[in-house]
Amino acid sequence: MSASEPRAPRPASDSVQLFSAHSDDYARFRPTYPEPLFAWLAHQCTSTDLALDLAAGNGQASLPLTRHFRQVLACDASPQQLSAERCWPGVQRFVAEAEQLPLKPAQLDLLVVAQALHWFATPEFFAQARLALKPDGLFCAWCYSLLQITPALDDIIQQLYATTLAGYWPDGRASVDAGYRDIQLPFAGIETPAFALEAQWNLHQLTGYLRTWSAVKKWQRVNGEDPVARLEPQLAAAWGQPDRQRRIRWPLHFLTGYPNR
Numbered sequence: 001m002s003a004s005e006p007r008a009p010r011p012a013s014d015s016v017q018l019f020s021a022h023s024d025d026y027a028r029f030r031p032t033y034p035e036p037l038f039a040w041l042a043h044q045c046t047s048t049d050l051a052l053d054l055a056a057g058n059g060q061a062s063l064p065l066t067r068h069f070r071q072v073l074a075c076d077a078s079p080q081q082l083s084a085e086r087c088w089p090g091v092q093r094f095v096a097e098a099e100q101l102p103l104k105p106a107q108l109d110l111l112v113v114a115q116a117l118h119w120f121a122t123p124e125f126f127a128q129a130r131l132a133l134k135p136d137g138l139f140c141a142w143c144y145s146l147l148q149i150t151p152a153l154d155d156i157i158q159q160l161y162a163t164t165l166a167g168y169w170p171d172g173r174a175s176v177d178a179g180y181r182d183i184q185l186p187f188a189g190i191e192t193p194a195f196a197l198e199a200q201w202n203l204h205q206l207t208g209y210l211r212t213w214s215a216v217k218k219w220q221r222v223n224g225e226d227p228v229a230r231l232e233p234q235l236a237a238a239w240g241q242p243d244r245q246r247r248i249r250w251p252l253h254f255l256t257g258y259p260n261r
Helices: 014-021 023-029 035-044 079-083 123-132 151-164 173-177 203-210 214-223 227-239
Strands: 050-054 071-076 091-095 108-114 133-144 196-201 246-257
Touching: 023 203, 035 108, 035 133, 071 079, 079 091, 108 123, 123 133, 133 173, 151 227, 196 203, 203 227, 214 227
Parallel strands: 050 071, 050 108, 071 091, 108 133
Antiparallel strands: 133 246, 196 246
């Protein structure tokens, strides 16, 4: 990484503030990405010297990349997110806005954006990505929306997502619901294999995850109570024994390509 001239920091966006406020919960309760995804990404790269995980959060994509790239950078606009997990072996962390990356031109072999492109899918960002990537450098952004468990549990979670939290989701969330089909890459895309997140969780882990949603945090801040707590009796009835492990699945949706080819 190469430092650029210092710029005055911009006020933290609403989404950054929401995630920063509960960064430890985000680290504990968010699902992890499938290892075959990172192996596939490395295989698409001409060289595997340097990868950047942009909007890295608590490092869910950064740490797996270290198994495939010689050096990994993790960038986020939230210092709290980057410090939530203290041990990041093999990862160099720094705080910056997506549209103001302090990187040298043609430095990156890979730039990934996991569950965050909808916050900054602007021409300015894509210009930064193109500048930072090598001529054969790969760009890959992905998102996942609602989890899938059982029809009964899915209906309750849908009620929370679409009814209780209506009007509390940040504007960019509509792109996640669309599986990023509404974001137009300013370069040709390539086909990405079908990958999904999967986990075996108990009821406590599920409710912990739901409480990491940005709209849940905003609803709680505005109304002074926990919207997930309202649904816990219904969730418990549909779940069964609280310690029972259930399979959770989130399909992934991708935008992938080589900006400089």
